[in-house]
Amino acid sequence: MRVGIEGITSRIADIQSRIISLQTQAAPPATSVTAATSGKSASGTAFANVLSDAVTAGKTYKLNSKGIPTDLAAYGNGKIPASALEQVGTGRHKLWAPAAESLTRLIDDAKRDGVTVGITDSYRPYAEQVDLAHRKGLYSQGGLAAKPGTSEHGWGMAADLDLNAKALTWMRANGEKYGFDENVPRETWHWAYKPKS
Ligand SMILES: [Zn+2]
Numbered sequence: 026m027r028v029g030i031e032g033i034t035s036r037i038a039d040i041q042s043r044i045i046s047l048q049t050q051a052a053p054p055a056t057s058v059t060a061a062t063s064g065k066s067a068s069g070t071a072f073a074n075v076l077s078d079a080v081t082a083g084k085t086y087k088l089n090s091k092g093i094p095t096d097l098a099a100y101g102n103g104k105i106p107a108s109a110l111e112q113v114g115t116g117r118h119k120l121w122a123p124a125a126e127s128l129t130r131l132i133d134d135a136k137r138d139g140v141t142v143g144i145t146d147s148y149r150p151y152a153e154q155v156d157l158a159h160r161k162g163l164y165s166q167g168g169l170a171a172k173p174g175t176s177e178h179g180w181g182m183a184a185d186l187d188l189n190a191k192a193l194t195w196m197r198a199n200g201e202k203y204g205f206d207e208n209v210p211r212e213t214w215h216w217a218y219k220p221k222s
Pocket of ligand 1: 178184185214215216
């Protein structure tokens with residue numbers, strides 16, 4: 026048996042050095058969305074509450090200079106483990122934690138206004154994006170799918186919503202307060218989480 030304490034120790038050292046290199050690969054934070062202490066975002070929206078919830082969970086959530094969550098960047102687009110994401114409401118959908126909490130609140134508030142905001146898609150693994158691109162074509166070529174590895178869904182930063190006419194009107198009037206932006210022409214269902222710091 027060649028696997029002794031020595032082998033295990035060197036394996037641990039190897040794993041530790043990999044963790045460190047993964048951590049240092051993440052781009053430096055540029056945009057901070059942890060403005061919870063200020064109580065108000067630039068547009069005076071409800072972000073502060075959402076983010077303070079996230080912060081009290083023991084983590085600090087930030088975006089790097091490319092708008093990618095710093096806690097997810099090292100995993101890669103579409104390669105994020107389910108445990109690193111947060112569930113939206115009580116359903117099967119998951120997003121980056123601040124986005125999940127904000128969307129959960131949005132859905133609850135819409136419901137109070139008599140509006141149903143459903144979710145058809147949220148975080149999307151890389152393989153599913155590849156499949157989608159095959160079925161729907163690339164957006165750049167007139168289709169409806171982002172190039173695999175570039176989708177906002179791959180970072181847990183966008184949700185595709187099930188909206189009737191009333192709900193779409195509600196989203197256009199209120200989505201921004203929760204950080205959700207209808208940012209893709211031809212896709213009224215696609216809402217990206219774009220918190221303003
Ligand atoms: Zn989408």
